[in-house]
Amino acid sequence: ILNVEQSPQSLHVQEGDSTNFTCSFPSSNFYALHWYRWETAKSPEALFVMTLNGDEKKKGRISATLNTKEGYSYLYIKGSQPEDSATYLCAFLGSSNTGKLIFGQGTTLQVKP
Amino acid sequence: GAVVSQHPSWVICKSGTSVKIECRSLDFQATTMFWYRQFPKQSLMLMATSNEGSKATYEQGVEKDKFLINHASLTLSTLTVTSAHPEDSSFYICSSWTGKSNQPQHFGDGTRLSIL
Numbered sequence: 001i002l003n004v005e006q007s008p009q010s011l012h013v014q015e016g017d018s019t020n021f022t023c024s025f026p027s028s029n030f031y032a033l034h035w036y037r038w039e040t041a042k043s044p045e046a047l048f049v050m051t052l053n054g055d056e057k058k059k060g061r062i063s064a065t066l067n068t069k070e071g072y073s074y075l076y077i078k079g080s081q082p083e084d085s086a087t088y089l090c091a092f093l094g095s096s097n098t099g100k101l102i103f104g105q106g107t108t109l110q111v112k113p
Numbered sequence: 114g115a116v117v118s119q120h121p122s123w124v125i126c127k128s129g130t131s132v133k134i135e136c137r138s139l140d141f142q143a144t145t146m147f148w149y150r151q152f153p154k155q156s157l158m159l160m161a162t163s164n165e166g167s168k169a170t171y172e173q174g175v176e177k178d179k180f181l182i183n184h185a186s187l188t189l190s191t192l193t194v195t196s197a198h199p200e201d202s203s204f205y206i207c208s209s210w211t212g213k214s215n216q217p218q219h220f221g222d223g224t225r226l227s228i229l
Contacts, residue, residue: 004156034217043117043206046217089157099145099210101218103156 002026004092006104013080014112020076021107023090027071032093034101035064035075039086047075047088080111116140117209119221126197127229133193134224136207141219142187144212148180151204151223160205163190197228 005024013019025033032051036044048057053068061078077084087108091101116139124132136146145164149157161182162170169182179201181193194201206223210216 032214036217036220041222043119043220043222044208046219049215049217051215091157097214098162099147099212099218100159100162101147102159103149105154105156 002092002094002102004090004102004104006088006090006107008107009105010108010110012110012112015081017080017111018076018078019080019109020074021088021109023073023075023104025071025073025090025092025102025104026094027069029095030068030071030092031095031097033066033068033073034091034093035073036089036091037086038089038106044089075107077109080109082111082113085109085111117207117219117221119207119224121224122222123225123227125227125229128198129196130228131193131195132197132226133191134205134207134226136190136192136209136221138188138209138219141209141211143190143209143219144187145210146184146190147208147210147218148182148190148192149206149208151206157206160192194226197226199228202226202228 035047038044050066055066063076066073087106089106091103118137148160160175163182163184165184165187171177184190208218208220210218
């Protein structure tokens, strides 16, 4: 059974703090790692699709790194803002490339003003 | 950006009722649509993969006769929960995918189903 783990489960930070979370995934049969941001009452929004070991992607204050050999990805948020409050999901895509994603449970971030 | 419309957002109905949930890809043709279910405090669990014009592929443990999926066009997939019972109460969400390996999935807003 393929397992995707995210930590921490939840996080409370003050506005302006920088933060990071972890996604662990199987290191074999890797095809891609997705990150999504899911705000309450909205649909999950794609942040990154990462495919190469050592890849680093950035979108505004949010960045992500990828280590496929050891099976982990980090998501960083620099200078958190209240609007960053959301659940951040990572999802593993195996090499079959059927598009079938295996999701972690998510990290719920709350940024206090 | 890509928009996926899912409705209804909320359904409350009596046990034994069949409920249909629609998922529409509004501005791109989706080769594949996925249906997920989420229980409280758990991750999104894939129920089935739906390809236009072909039968859906169901994940292990998902009853295909209980959860009927139809993918009639490149922009519309439907999930029908047949003869729903309280244990079918859950959050159901769909996503669309172009089929390109470097592209993400685009999600609907989800449907909260409550069976009384």
